[in-house]
Amino acid sequence: MSLTRAAVRPAAVRRKVEAWLAERDDSDAIVLHARPEWTDEPVLTVGDTPVRIVPCPTPIAARAALADRAAYEKLVLLTDLTDMELGDGLLTHVSMQKGRSVDPWDVVTQVFGGQVRLDSTLVRTGRWVADALTDLAPVEGWAPPAGLILTRDHALRHLAGAVLGLDPDELDGAGLLQWSTDARTQLRFADLPTEWTDGIAVFLAEVAGPVAVPVLAAVRAGHGIDAIPLGLLAGVLRPRDVEPRPDVELVVARTRLEPRFGGARLTEAQATAFGEATEAWIYRALDGDDAVRHDAHRMLRRAEEIAAEIDIAGRLAASALLPAGFTQRMRAFGAAVRLAVPVAGAGPAAELIERAQDRLAEVEAHRSADRPRVETARMAVRLLRWLAVPEGPAPATILDAVHRQVRADGWVDRARLDVFAGDVDQEVAQAYRLLHAAVDARRARHDRQFAELLQDMTGAEREPGALLRVEDVLDRVVRPVLDGGRRVLMLVLDGMGTAAGIEIADSLGRSGVWTELTPGGGPRTGVLAALPTVTQVNRCSLFSGRIAVGDRGAELRAFREQFPGSVLLHKSDLRTPAGQAVDPEVAAAIADPAVPLVAAVINTIDDALDRSDPGTTEWSTDTVNGLRDLLAVAQDRVVVLVSDHGHVVDRGTEAVLLPADSSENRWRPATGEPGDGELLFWGSRVALAEGKAILPWREELRYGPRKAGYHGGAAPAEAVIPLLLFAVHDENAVPGWAGAPVSSPEWWREPLRPTAxxxxxxxxxxxxxxxxxxxxxxxxxxxxxxxxxxxxxxxxxxxxxxxxxxxxxxxxxxxxxxxxxxxxxxxxxxxxxxxxxxxxxxxxxxxxxxxxxxxxxxxxxxxxxxxxxxxxxxxxxxxxxxxxxxxxxxxxxxxxxxxxxxxxxxxxxx
Structure with a gap:
């Protein structure tokens, strides 16, 4: 009596035929006990042998197939008849004179090498595993297990790896996400029988964790190629480190994402793991090569597109990766700054500044952050903290005013240059504009106080006392170093104000080579420029040791008179031939022990006032031409960095052009009364206009043609010269000077904290x-x-x-x-x-x-x-x-x- 048998899969038949042909018996036919159904090609080619598959529901059909067999073909008889029903006469013409069963698990052992035993847990997994392992087996078979037992894990790892196109050892969350980027392999997975994909999904959830569930749900819903963007959004809608609280909008947003997973509702663990895994994938991709980074940016853009499609774009601030999240964080930061800006002269509230600091921390933590914009945001918070510092009484002397510029207001100038440059986002830009106005109002008071003290000192011909003037630098700073037996390299950075000096000193300190020295190891000091604060007055006065006016020739003559045997280098002397960073003659002079003092004028900053934008340049040993190279060949000298004057930058639409009898940028002859923002200066330190000139103290005023920056006036940014001394790992190089303390004010480096x-x-x-x-x-x-x-x-x-x-x-x-x-x-x-x-x-x-x-x-x-x-x-x-x-x-x-x-x-x- 015939049995009810299962339909045989073509791959199983092929494997049985391969095993039969490998036996090398002389029979031309084989009987396989299976349901007599065949819908595949009637002839298989195994090696070079054509094999015809014939369903045989009756003994007559089997005999007819044997009779009709072509001489060049082998024959497979598929029948559900028993050997007794087929009869001995027929069986004498087939292999082994009997029929063979097509047990799917026998085929499994065959495709794994034939010498393995099946783990019972593998068999209990279901018949689908045997069918899948047979149908999808590589031509050369599956990799055999390490031992004699074919375990469930080994079999299913290789099956899932083949289906997903992954190495069996890469079946983790990262591997699944990588697979989701390949549409071709996803289509192959979707075309598999549902029982197979269900079983593979269960196994992947075991080995890859909860990430597997949403990835495969997205694939089945037809959104697999968007799995990584969807994971990013799932993470956004399950923010970590946030106290759970009722949020109807958040629940609605999660619901809108569910159709992308075929309506499946992710558990908290699945969504969290999914979000973390996709973020990790993006982080790795952003650190990869150009092609991989391109894929990462494409995923980020797609996530934002999906967020817009389902109307959850407003929640993207929670993402530390999506560019839109950075934009939203910047806007939240801008709103916090706007609230913290003081009004009507009142100081900003501490809790509002703390809120701005918190929003800044969120901006800084964003992986897609635009670093220059983040740096400007830091400067904005620093300015808020400065505004919160009580202003205190006005300085009593010009020395106090110089020190305020060097030790506090110069840092303010450094920060407000960035804030003045602003932000591309109009909401943030508006906040910066309000902040800049508040800072300017306070700085304007300081500028006027400075200018009035300068006017008093200049007009009354007061003695400098402890104050260093530009004409005092060589005698009171450089000569004592030479008298102490140390050689000096003095670099005059034309146009370097206190803000630029701070940046340059920071870059030197970060090198780890140079030790900054200050008087007595205390705070930095500064130098007061002569008036007007222009090059022909101050540089000549610097090299002459007295108030003087002159060009390069006058500077050289005065310098040589004071320091015979020393060398003064100007711009043309520092130009180098091809392949040499430092001119050989310059290097030789610096290295020569017989040359006590080498002075060099570097014009990079001053040149920028005409030809570029000094307000957006970060001055450092890298951006000041030749500075790094000169320092590299001068490490056995004490380095004195000084300037002839500072500068103010152009104020754009805020700039005011005043009529004047000359075209000088920031000073005019005293032919009329000083107006608002101007003061009249006179005395021996006013070197031009017969000792009497009108100078503006307000930074936005100018008289000459528009440039990127100006100097000549009485604002401390242009009248106070930074003085910086450095030695290589020697804090005792200069008598009376010692290793410098931290130069930045506390509001610059420390978050505002609540009072006790x-x-x-x-x-x-x-x-x-x-x-x-x-x-x-x-x-x-x-x-x-x-x-x-x-x-x-x-x-x-x-x-x-x-x-x-x-x-x-x-x-x-x-x-x-x-x-x-x-x-x-x-x-x-x-x-x-x-x-x-x-x-x-x-x-x-x-x-x-x-x-x-x-x-x-x-x-x-x-x-x-x-x-x-x-x-x-x-x-x-x-x-x-x-x-x-x-x-x-x-x-x-x-x-x-x-x-x-x-x-x-x-x-x-x-």
Whole structure:
């Protein structure tokens, strides 16, 4: 009696035929027990042998097939008849004189090498696995397992890898996402039987995790090629590190995304894993070659298109990758700046500045951020913090006004140049415009105060005292260095104001080679220009040592009279032949020990006032022509960087052109009364117009033709000259000068933090934030060498108790008094308790974080020694190697784990 048999798959028949032909018996036919159905090609070619497949529902059909067989063909008889029903007479003409079964699992063992046993879990997975492994097997068969057991994992990994076009070892989230970018392999997957794709999907969810579910759902819904963009949007709609709260719009947005997954609703774990995996894919792609980066940008654009199609574009600010997210974050930042800009002369509210700082952090964290725009945003926040600093009384002397320009307002000028250049987004640009106006109003008051003090000093012929004037630089700065036995390279950067000087000094400090020196190791000082602040007056006065007017020839004559045997180089002397960065004669002069002083005039900044935009250029050793190369050949000399005058930039539509009897940019003869924004100057330091001239103090005024920048007036940006001294790793190179402290003001480098009262009230409102300890830092101690103080044999006297002990003071005092600290202090390189206290207190005040420069300031450490000081402090606090103190990846921010410090030193928790 015939049996009901399953239909046989063509691939299974082919595999049985291959095995039969490999036996090399002499029979021309084989009987396969299977349902007598065949819809494929009637003749298979196996190797070089044609094999005809004949369904045989009856013995007569089988006999007819044998009778009709062509001599060059082999024959396969598909029948559901038993061997008894076929009869011995027929079976004598077929292989092995009997029929063979077509067991799909037998075929599976064959395609895996034939010498394996099946794992029972593989068989229980279902018949579909056997069919798929047979149908999709490569010509050479599947890779055999490592042992004798064909496991479910091995079989399904190779099956899924073949279906997806992936290496079996790459069946993870990243591999699936990469597969989703290939439309061809997705179509092949979609064409497979549903039972197969369902089974493969279950397995992929096991090995690739929850990412597999949304990827395959998107593929089945016909949106597989958009899987990565959809993952980015899924991540946007499941923001991490955000407190869950009712948000109807967010729920609606997620619902709008569901049709792209065939209506499937992703679980929280699936959506989160999907978003994280797609972000990781984009990050890797953005770090790849051009083609891969192009794919990443295409995915980002497509995600934004989908967001617009389903009306969720307004949620993209949550994305740290999508360019639209950066735009939205910038607009949120602009709105925060606009709210924080003070009105009617009032200082900005601290909480509004903190909000702007928070929005800035979000902008900085965006991977698609436009770095110049981010830097401008940082400058805007710095200006807000500066506006929050109480203005204080006006400077009493011109020296005070010069120091204010060097130590504070020059930094303001550096920041406001960026803010003046603005932003491409009109909403952000409007916020910057409001901020710039507020900064300008305060700076204008400072400019007028400076100009009035300058007018008084000049007209009254006051003695300079401690003030350095341009005509004093050679005698009071350079000559003492030469008298001390050191040779000097003096670089005169024509047109360098305090803002440009700050940038150049920063770039030199970052090189790690040059140590900046300041008078007594204190703050930087500056030099006062002669009037008008033009080159022919100030450069000649600089090289003459007295107020003088002249050209290059006059400068050379005056210089040689004062410093015989020294060399003065002008622009034409610094031009170099092909292939040489420094002219050989210039290099020889700098290297010559018999040449005590080499002075060189570099015109890059001044030239920019005519031919480019000095307001948008970041001045550094790279952008000032020849500066880096001259410094490279002068490392055995003390370097003095100075200028002849500064400059102001053109104010665009705000600029005001005043009529004048001359075409000078920023000064005019005293032929009439000074107007608004102008003052009359007279005296021996007014070198032109017969000692009497009108100079503007307002930066937007000019008399001559429009240029990119101007000088000649009485604004501190053009009348105060930066003075910078550097030596290679030698802070004692100049008598009376020492390693410089951090030069930037605190508002420049540190976020605005709440006062002690604000912190206390906030912590009372949020009791869970008990670990956040904020306080004002202790006053900085005086500068001393890192290893100057010997380790004391007895504990130091406890500091005077504060009027009201706050938790931070108690914690720092407890640290210094702890036995663990005493043990470690005795075995480590000595670091004074005062410095430890200052730095730890600063970190606690910053809720465990502070810039290295701020630590240097609080501890009174020269800026070039802060890294070494930090290293010593870290060793001191790292009990048993635990990371109590660490450094952020940016290399500039220290992190103190307050709770771990409390635990390691056995302190009482605050």
């Amino acid at each position: 009262g604000e912190a206390t009230s906030r912590e009372a409102a949020q009791p869970e934030n008990r670990r956040s300890v904020r306080r004002a830092a202790r006053p900085a101690v005086q500068d001393e060498g890192l290893f100057d103080l010997p380790a004391p044999t007895a504990a130091p006297a406890p500091p005077e108790p504060p009027a009201a002990a706050d938790p931070a003071t108690v914690l720092v005092d407890a640290l210094l008094a702890s036995p663990v600290y005493a043990d470690r202090r005795g075995t480590r390189a000595p670091l004074s308790d005062e410095r430890v206290a200052a730095m730890v207190a600063t970190l606690i005040a910053g809720n465990g974080r502070a810039a290295l420069e701020t630590l240097a300031t609080r501890a009174g450490v020269p800026v070039h020694r802060v890294t070494g000081t930090f290293t010593v402090l870290r060793r001191l606090l790292q009990v048993e190697g635990y990371p109590v103190l660490s450094l952020d990846p940016d290399g500039r921010t220290a992190k103190l784990d307050i709770a771990l410090m409390v635990e390691q030193f056995g302190l009482e928790a605050p």
